[in-house]
Each structure stands twice: as structure tokens, then as C-alpha cells.
Amino acid sequence: MNRIACWVGSLFLLVVFSVTSAMAAAEEFPVSPPPMTEGMFPCSNCHAGMEVNRKKRVLKDEHVDIVLHHAESMRWCLDCHDAKDRDKLRLFNGELVKFTESYRLCGECHGNVFRDWKAGLHGKRTGYFSGGKRTYLLCAHCHDPHDPKFKPLKPEPPPYPPTDNRNGR
Amino acid sequence: MADKRYTRRQFIRNLSLAAAAGVSLPLFSSCTKEEKEDFLQKHFKEMTTEEKKNVIAKLEARYLQKYGKKFQISTQEAVSGTLWGYGLDLSRCIGCRRCVYACAKENNNSRRHPQLHWIRVLRLKKGSLIDLENSEHYYNPPVVPEKEYLYLPVQCQQCENPACIKVCPVHATWKEPDGLVVVDYNWCIGCRYCIAACPYKGRVFNWADPTLSPDEVNTSVHYLGNRPRMKSSVEKCTYCVQRVRTGRYPACVEACPTGTRKFGNLLDPNSEIRYIIERKRVFRLKEDLNTEPKFYYFFEA
Numbered sequence: 001m002n003r004i005a006c007w008v009g010s011l012f013l014l015v016v017f018s019v020t021s022a023m024a025a026a027e028e029f030p031v032s033p034p035p036m037t038e039g040m041f042p043c044s045n046c047h048a049g050m051e052v053n054r055k056k057r058v059l060k061d062e063h064v065d066i067v068l069h070h071a072e073s074m075r076w077c078l079d080c081h082d083a084k085d086r087d088k089l090r091l092f093n094g095e096l097v098k099f100t101e102s103y104r105l106c107g108e109c110h111g112n113v114f115r116d117w118k119a120g121l122h123g124k125r126t127g128y129f130s131g132g133k134r135t136y137l138l139c140a141h142c143h144d145p146h147d148p149k150f151k152p153l154k155p156e157p158p159p160y161p162p163t164d165n166r167n168g169r
Numbered sequence: 170m171a172d173k174r175y176t177r178r179q180f181i182r183n184l185s186l187a188a189a190a191g192v193s194l195p196l197f198s199s200c201t202k203e204e205k206e207d208f209l210q211k212h213f214k215e216m217t218t219e220e221k222k223n224v225i226a227k228l229e230a231r232y233l234q235k236y237g238k239k240f241q242i243s244t245q246e247a248v249s250g251t252l253w254g255y256g257l258d259l260s261r262c263i264g265c266r267r268c269v270y271a272c273a274k275e276n277n278n279s280r281r282h283p284q285l286h287w288i289r290v291l292r293l294k295k296g297s298l299i300d301l302e303n304s305e306h307y308y309n310p311p312v313v314p315e316k317e318y319l320y321l322p323v324q325c326q327q328c329e330n331p332a333c334i335k336v337c338p339v340h341a342t343w344k345e346p347d348g349l350v351v352v353d354y355n356w357c358i359g360c361r362y363c364i365a366a367c368p369y370k371g372r373v374f375n376w377a378d379p380t381l382s383p384d385e386v387n388t389s390v391h392y393l394g395n396r397p398r399m400k401s402s403v404e405k406c407t408y409c410v411q412r413v414r415t416g417r418y419p420a421c422v423e424a425c426p427t428g429t430r431k432f433g434n435l436l437d438p439n440s441e442i443r444y445i446i447e448r449k450r451v452f453r454l455k456e457d458l459n460t461e462p463k464f465y466y467f468f469e470a
Contacts, residue, residue, distance in 0.1 A: 121445060150427065156266035158309045160284050
């Protein structure tokens with residue numbers, strides 16, 4: 001009798017804990033939609049009927065714009081994308097995560113950046129910091145996962161100098 | 170001894186009364202009622218709720234006529250328990266000036282004749298961060314960042330001990346309870362003492378009537394912040410008072426493409442700015458002047 005109660009109790013606790021932690025995770029990082037090329041997602045639309053080719057190669061038919069510059073000597077597509085469920089990403093331990101939770105995958109290598117991102121230091125948050133909706137940007141919004149180095153930008157024009165006639169009367 | 174003579178004191182009193190009447194008579198007879206009201210409008214801090222309401226209604230009507238849009242003018246007071254602080258990561262700023270133009274757009278700055286910016290991005294040679302005199306803010310390379318430079322955006326630092334409010338002869342600028350230094354544009358007489366006193370070049374002056382086209386105007390404004398200004402008033406960054414008092418991030422924070430800019434409540438131990446101050450090596454500009462800025466620069470790592 002005691003043993004059954006113990007089992008039921010621990011099961012209940014487990015359920016409560018997992019539900020609350022899942023809720024907390026969802027509340028904690030409300031991210032804007034991942035930056036996908038239009039019409040690409042879900043990936044399984046095309047990949048479902050295709051054979052899995054694990055060979056490292058230059059992509060010629062599709063995804064030709066993807067040139068991997070992200071530790072490419074030790075990595076290939078299926079290290080992060082799951083071979084069976086193409087609509088998911090894959091962590092080291094085999095757990096599948098959605099594209100909206102891709103920060104967990106990035107955080108596996110970039111732990112210190114992930115720590116700062118969770119605190120709101122690395123990356124950007126927009127909207128309301130209190131009393132409203134706050135949106136986080138995913139790692140992939142600023143860093144292309146296949147080529148993560150931040151690209152140089154064209155700067156906005158400099159201010160007019162005081163002598164410029166667009167600044168005076 | 171009852172001396173009925175006309176004393177010097179009486180003479181001066183009567184003369185000055187007559188002079189005041191003489192000056193004010195043409196003044197008030199030649200101007201409209203509205204101009205008279207503007208002239209006699211009280212300092213913002215001395216207005217009653219009723220008077221504030223009247224002023225807001227008057228301004229809304231005036232803006233509707235000028236820009237053809239319905240304005241929402243807020244007079245929201247500081248939220249208790251807040252002291253706003255700013256963080257800026259110098260290792261990540263690439264000097265792209267997105268913040269400068271986002272700020273001008275949000276805050277209804279004059280676009281040209283004169284062009285007024287509240288953020289100035291300084292470019293410094295790497296290794297000479299303290300050499301502010303030799304910084305450049307008209308840089309214009311094809312792409313940023315440039316290898317040998319770093320970029321230091323400067324705006325109003327919302328000092329705890331601001332030099333600008335001490336020199337104002339008419340108390341037109343003051344520090345709010347949440348730490349924001351604001352200006353009552355109507356009370357400002359345009360003497361520009363504050364501009365001379367500010368060590369950060371955080372204030373700019375409307376040398377002419379501001380130019381702001383109706384389709385560029387932002388209609389969600391605060392009386393002490395981004396409402397359209399007039400000629401000969403001083404203006405400055407307020408950390409977007411119209412946004413932060415409703416819990417929203419400032420416009421520059423949202424515009425930055427690299428996430429360089431951080432904002433939060435210094436009194437909230439869980440805020441982003443407190444995380445930065447506690448874990449990163451922060452510094453403030455010109456700390457030796459004892460102005461106690463609430464703007465923290467830091468380098469990642």
C-alpha cells in the first residue's frame with residue numbers, strides 16, 4: 001500500500017515538474033519565428049520520400065546557396081538536422097528539438113554565449129521588458145547557422161557638418 | 170511728522186508700474202488669445218492636473234492642424250521603484266548608425282535645416298579609447314566595421330549629478346524621479362548654457378523651425394519627450410521616456426542590428442543592466458567629472 005502511494009506520488013511529482021518546466025521554458029524565451037526561406041518549411045515535404053545520403057558533398061540540386069563555414073571540417077548536415085525527422089534538429093544526446101528551440105542546439109557548443117543570451121545580454125530583445133510581450137531573437141536571426149560570422153553592413157549616412165547648406169538656413 | 174512730499178520710493182514704484190502697464194498693453198492687445206496663453210503658460214512642474222489637461226488639448230489640436238494626424242500626448246509620471254540605466258557593448262558595436270536614424274524617427278527630430286541627432290557615433294583608433302578629442306563622427310566607409318577602428322556611440326548619459334540642470338537659469342530642465350533628465354520645451358528660453366555645460370555633447374538646439382514632414386511624424390508622444398519641438402528650444406535623449414515608462418524598450422535598443430544596446434531598471438536585481446554591471450567590466454565616460462552617468466559601456470569577455 002505504502003509502496004503504491006509512493007509510486008503514485010513520485011509519478012505525480014514527475015508529471016507536475018515536467019509540465020511546469022515545459023511551461024517555464026515556453027514562457028521564458030518567446031522567440032520570433034525562425035528565419036526560413038519562404039516555402040522551405042516543412043522540410044519533410046521534399047525529404048520524406050528521399051533516400052538519406054550521409055556523404056559529405058557539394059550540394060548541387062537543392063540548397064545550392066548553403067556553403068558550410070561553421071567548423072565544416074568536422075561537421076555535416078546531419079550532425080544538426082535529424083535524418084529521420086527533417087522538421088527537427090538533433091542534439092548530441094539524440095533529443096529532437098523544434099527550429100524555434102534551436103538555441104538549445106547552439107548552446108551545446110557555445111555555452112558561455114548561451115548563458116549570456118538567456119540573461120538577455122547576448123542577442124537582442126524587443127517589445128516590452130515589463131507589462132507586455134517581449135520577443136527574443138534566435139541565434140539564427142543574426143548568425144546564419146551555416147556561416148555564422150556577422151556580415152559587414154553599409155553604414156547609414158553621416159550627419160551633415162555644420163557648414164553643410166542642408167543643415168543651415 | 171506727516172511729510173506729504175512725493176518720496177523717491179513712491180516715484181520709483183509709480184514709474185515702474187506705469188512702465189509695466191505700458192509694456193504689457195501693446196503686448197496683450199496686439200497678440201491673439203492663444204499667443205497670450207502660450208506666453209503665460211506655467212512651468213510643467215507647477216501645473217495642476219486641470220491645467221495639464223488644457224495644455225494637452227491645445228497641443229493636440231495644434232498638431233492635428235499642422236500634421237493632419239491625431240496625437241496621443243502622454244504626461245505619464247515616473248513609475249515608482251525605477252531608475253533607468255543603459256548598457257552598451259563596445260566589442261559588438263559596428264558603427265552602422267542604425268540607432269541614430271531610428272532615434273530621430275521615433276523622437277520627431279528635425280530632419281534638415283537643421284538636422285538634429287541625439288546619438289553621435291564616434292570612431293576611434295583601436296587602442297586609443299580615451300582619446301576622444303581625436304575621434305571622428307563623419308566617417309563614411311563603404312562597409313562597417315573597419316578593422317583598425319572601434320565605435321563609441323554617445324548620447325545623453327542621464328547623469329545622476331547633471332551639470333546641465335545646474336546651469337539652467339530658468340529651471341527648464343530637471344531630473345525626474347526615475348533618473349531621466351528632461352526639458353520643458355515651452356519653458357526653455359534658448360540660452361544654450363546647458364549645451365555648453367554638458368561634457369558629452371548630449372544636447373542639441375533648434376536653430377530654426379524644425380522640419381518634420383507629416384508622413385514621418387510619430388504620433389505617440391510624451392510631453393517631456395518626443396512631442397514636436399519649436400524653434401529655439403533645446404532637446405536631448407530621454408531614453409525614449411514615452412516608451413520606457415510603459416515598459417517598452419527604447420527605439421535605439423530595438424533598432425540595433427548587433428544587440429549592442431541594453432536597457433533596464435537599475436533598482437531591479439533581475440534586470441539586464443544589473444546583470445551587466447555585476448558580471449562585466451563596465452566603465453562610464455569621463456568619470457572624473459563626477460557627473461555619475463547612468464550609461465555603462467563595457468567590453469564583452
